[in-house]
Amino acid sequence: MNGKPLVSIVSAGMSKFQKHEGLLAREIFTLAVQETFTRCPKLEPKRDVKSMFIGHMGEGYEHQGHMGAIIADWTGLLGIPATRCEAACGSSGAALRTGIYAILSGLADVVMVGGVEKMTHRTTAEVTEYLAMASDYPFEQYHGITFPGLFALMATRHMHDYGTKEEHFAMAAVKNHYHASLNPKAHMQKEITLETVMQSRYVAWPLKLYDCSIVTDGASCIILTKPELAAKYTDNPVHIVGSGQASDSIGLYERKSFTSLTSTKTAAKTAYEMAQLSPKDINLAEVHDCFTSAELMAYEDLGFCKPGESGKLLENNQTTLGGCIPVNTSGGLKAKGHPVGATGTAQAYEMYLQLSGQAERRQVKNAKIGLTHNVGGSGATAAIHIYRSAQ
Amino acid sequence: MSTQEQFFCIEQFYKSITQGKLLAGKCLKCGKIHLPPRPLCDNCYSNQFEWTPIPNKGVLLTYTVIHIAPTQFQNLTPYIIGIIELENGLKIPGTIQGVAQEQLKIGMILQVDFNTCNTATQQQQLPLQPQTWPQWPKYCLKP
Numbered sequence: 090m091n092g093k094p095l096v097s098i099v100s101a102g103m104s105k106f107q108k109h110e111g112l113l114a115r116e117i118f119t120l121a122v123q124e125t126f127t128r129c130p131k132l133e134p135k136r137d138v139k140s141m142f143i144g145h146m147g148e149g150y151e152h153q154g155h156m157g158a159i160i161a162d163w164t165g166l167l168g169i170p171a172t173r174c175e176a177a178c179g180s181s182g183a184a185l186r187t188g189i190y191a192i193l194s195g196l197a198d199v200v201m202v203g204g205v206e207k208m209t210h211r212t213t214a215e216v217t218e219y220l221a222m223a224s225d226y227p228f229e230q231y232h233g234i235t236f237p238g239l240f241a242l243m244a245t246r247h248m249h250d251y252g253t254k255e256e257h258f259a260m261a262a263v264k265n266h267y268h269a270s271l272n273p274k275a276h277m278q279k280e281i282t283l284e285t286v287m288q289s290r291y292v293a294w295p296l297k298l299y300d301c302s303i304v305t306d307g308a309s310c311i312i313l314t315k316p317e318l319a320a321k322y323t324d325n326p327v328h329i330v331g332s333g334q335a336s337d338s339i340g341l342y343e344r345k346s347f348t349s350l351t352s353t354k355t356a357a358k359t360a361y362e363m364a365q366l367s368p369k370d371i372n373l374a375e376v377h378d379c380f381t382s383a384e385l386m387a388y389e390d391l392g393f394c395k396p397g398e399s400g401k402l403l404e405n406n407q408t409t410l411g412g413c414i415p416v417n418t419s420g421g422l423k424a425k426g427h428p429v430g431a432t433g434t435a436q437a438y439e440m441y442l443q444l445s446g447q448a449e450r451r452q453v454k455n456a457k458i459g460l461t462h463n464v465g466g467s468g469a470t471a472a473i474h475i476y477r478s479a480q
Numbered sequence: 481m482s483t484q485e486q487f488f489c490i491e492q493f494y495k496s497i498t499q500g501k502l503l504a505g506k507c508l509k510c511g512k513i514h515l516p517p518r519p520l521c522d523n524c525y526s527n528q529f530e531w532t533p534i535p536n537k538g539v540l541l542t543y544t545v546i547h548i549a550p551t552q553f554q555n556l557t558p559y560i561i562g563i564i565e566l567e568n569g570l571k572i573p574g575t576i577q578g579v580a581q582e583q584l585k586i587g588m589i590l591q592v593d594f595n596t597c598n599t600a601t602q603q604q605q606l607p608l609q610p611q612t613w614p615q616w617p618k619y620c621l622k623p
Contacts, residue, residue, distance in 0.1 A: 218550035227490045228516065231616065232574050233546060233553040234561050241544035242563060242573075249542070249586050291558075294545040294581070342563045342573040347542050 092330030092364040092458070092477045096192045097319035099312050099326050100129035101434075101441040106276040106307035106426035114151060114207040114308070115163040118143075121203060121308040121431075122164045131322045132199070132312060134166060139197035141171045142188050144181025144204030145430040149219040151207055156430075160205070177223030178379060179465025180204055181309065182433030182472030186334045188313050198318055203310035204435070206428035216304050220429070223466035225340040237301055237380060239341050239467040241293035244382035246347040248295065251397030255295050258381035259286035260403040262299050262423055265378060268410060269420025271451040276305045276426035300381040305426030309435035319479075327444045331364030331475030333357060341467045348397075352471035353390040353462065360460075361392075364475040368392030371414060371475075372456045373443060375436035377464035378421040387462055388416070391473075410451060418443065418451045433463035433472060444478040488517035488529045494616035500594045502536045504570060505529040515570040536592040538564035540621075543576060543584050562621055564590050578622045593622040 102124030109117050126134055141164075145156035153159070154173075161171035174184035181204025188202035208216055220236040221229070229239065247253045263283055269275035286299035312322075319326040333356035338344055344351065361367055368391060376391065378384035385399035393414055394402050402408050408416035419425045419439040422432055440459040442448040459476045486492065488505035493516045496503040505517030509526035515534060520527050543562035546553070553559070560576040562584075576590065594617070 213548065214551045214554060217548060221550060227494075227614075227616075228573055230550075231614070232561070232618070233549060233556065233559060234573060235546055235549060237548065238544050238546050238561055242542045242561065245544055246542040246586070291545065291547045293547065296544075340573070342571045347563075 092328070092366055092475065094316035094328035094330055094477070095332060096189050096313045096329050097316045097326040098329065098437070098441050099314055099319055099322040100125050100132060101311045101438045102128065103274055103309040103435055103438045104307050105274045106305045106428060108209040109207070109306040112207070112306070114145070114153070114156065114205045115159045117207060117306055118160050118203065118205045118308040118310070119163055121310040125310045125312060129312065129322055134164070137199045138166055138169060138201050138312070139199055140169055140191050141166065141201040141203070142174050142184040142191070143171065144174050144184040144433055146175060146177055146180050146206060147219045147222065147429070149222070150211060156205070160203070164201070166201070176470040176472070177465035178377070178427070178429045178432060179463045179470040179472050180430045180433065182436070182461070182463025183334065183465070183470065185311065185433055185437055185474060186332055186472050189329065189332050192313055192315055198315055200313045201310060202313060202434055203308065204431040204433060205308035206430040207306045208304050208428060209306050228340055228342065235293060237293040237296050240380040240383055241296045242341060243347045243386065244295050244380070247382065247386065250348055253385065253397070253400050255287065256283065257385060257400035257403055258296070258300050259283050261378060261381040261384045262286045264403065264409050265417050265421040265423040268418050268451060269424030271410070272420050272425060275420040275424055276303045277420065277424040296380055296382065302379045302422035302427035303424065305428050307426060307428035307431045307435065309431045309438050311434050311437050311441070325445045326479050327441045328477045328479060329474055330477045331360035331366065332473070333359030333363070334470070334472040335359070337469050339466065339469045349386060350390055350464065350468035350471060352468050353387065353464065353473070356471040356473040357391050360473045360475050366458060366475060370458050371460045372458050373415045373418060373453045374460040374462065375419060375421070375439050376416055376462040378417060378423045379427060379464065381423060383464070384416065384421065391460065391462060410453065415453050418448065418453060433461070436461035436463060437474065440476045444476055446480070487519045488514070489519055490516045493517055494614070497594055497619050498617050502534045502592055503531045504534050506532040513568055513570065515572065534566050534570060536566070537589055538566040538572070538591070540584070540586055540588045540590055541565050541571065542586060545581055560584065562590065564621055574619055574621045576621045590621040590623060593620050
């Protein structure tokens with residue numbers, strides 16, 4: 090079978106994504122780690138976990154940096170090396186990649202990777218400002234370009250070049266809300282209609298409120314080990330068989346194309362080659378739909394369709410549960426929620442559930458190969474992982 | 481670096497804006513033109529540059545209208561943002577002023593304007609957090 094395992098996931102956990110009133114990030118993380126440890130009784134955390142990498146984007150939210158050591162403390166693992174990974178909204182995708190480095194280096198047999206963000210206690214203006222920090226300060230933030238604004242600049246050009254309509258973006262929102270309604274841990278639990286999306290107010294034209302991912306609080310956590318040690322901990326592991334990460338200019342304006350993310354394409358190529366797989370082998374994917382338009386671009390950049398044809402995939406329900414390649418069965422960033430630092434490993438959590446047959450009402454039948462796609466900023470970072478069921 | 485130890489850097493770019501000039505850094509070794517200027521050429525790693533003026537007219541590549549803004553820009557909403565392509569494929573983003581949203585068209589010609597911009601930081605200084613850094617002038621894009 091294609092795809093030699095690089096590392097194996099032997100357990101995973103995730104807090105519900107919601108407004109966690111009164112809880113700090115470190116406390117929200119305990120909800121994810123509790124599930125992780127409970128799910129894997131053969132893991133003795135204090136004995137086995139040798140290192141941790143924690144995705145966390147912003148000091149602004151809680152006036153708190155240095156999240157690695159804090160999470161080590163709140164997970165009862167003080168003493169082990171614990172490092173915060175920061176790549177904006179791609180922080181825990183980068184943490185996952187770093188965890189793989191740690192295992193492959195031979196320095197650690199069992200590694201915890203995860204991510205956390207607490208956002209909902211801040212005003213919309215504050216969150217807008219903190220998120221914008223993932224973009225270029227001197228030429229973007231300084232001139233009032235917001236994060237939705239950057240993705241809107243890409244969406245405008247996609248509409249111009251390919252005839253994509255605002256309705257296509259809206260279809261991604263409707264689909265992801267439907268998936269979220271099947272995921273008890275998603276922030277949004279209700280289905281929505283195309284009209285709801287189309288009638289919502291503009292945030293950054295052509296993107297509307299319902300095109301934007303949900304600001305929420307949440308944490309996610311994954312335990313990685315060497316493939317040859319996986320059986321020691323579980324009889325139902327999920328293997329990671331491909332990993333790619335790439336960087337691009339911080340400023341959107343400096344890039345050659347506004348309708349495609351070069352970082353995604355580069356990271357995908359690396360991951361596909363490593364896994365000896367191609368886009369047609371992928372049964373399901375979690376892609377970085379920080380805005381609905383970003384989901385469309387992801388289909389194209391990951392090779393699920395040709396450039397400009399992402400709207401057709403949505404028109405034909407091909408990325409809905411039951412379609413040929415379900416995308417964002419968790420509800421995605423759009424409807425599950427996007428606690429930025431937690432998103433990358435939350436995608437890995439969904440893939441772990443799906444490929445180990447634990448996704449319940451949203452289980453993709455016969456899912457063997459999955460892909461996660463986590464983006465930082467407007468695409469200055471992309472981290473892509475390919476997973477294979479052990480069964 | 482050039483004479484007088486002047487770095488080719490973003491601060492210097494904004495200083496040239498103050499003087500009504502759009503300047504890029506041209507690598508003396510490989511010829512690559514950098515906008516914004518940078519102290520080390522990412523192509524050939526030379527640190528030898530000269531300033532080169534860039535015509536301030538360009539083609540609009542894409543745009544958006546910002547309705548939800550960070551605190552310091554809230555009193556300007558809705559405002560238009562665009563990216564224009566100047567000569568040599570150099571691009572620059574900025575607020576677009578003097579054009580209604582309905583008149584915006586990808587491909588239209590806009591120019592970088594240094595003098596008559598309506599900007600947030602000039603209008604709204606937050607009393608408890610006076611802006612000490614950066615002291616950069618704002619430019620905008622106009623027909």
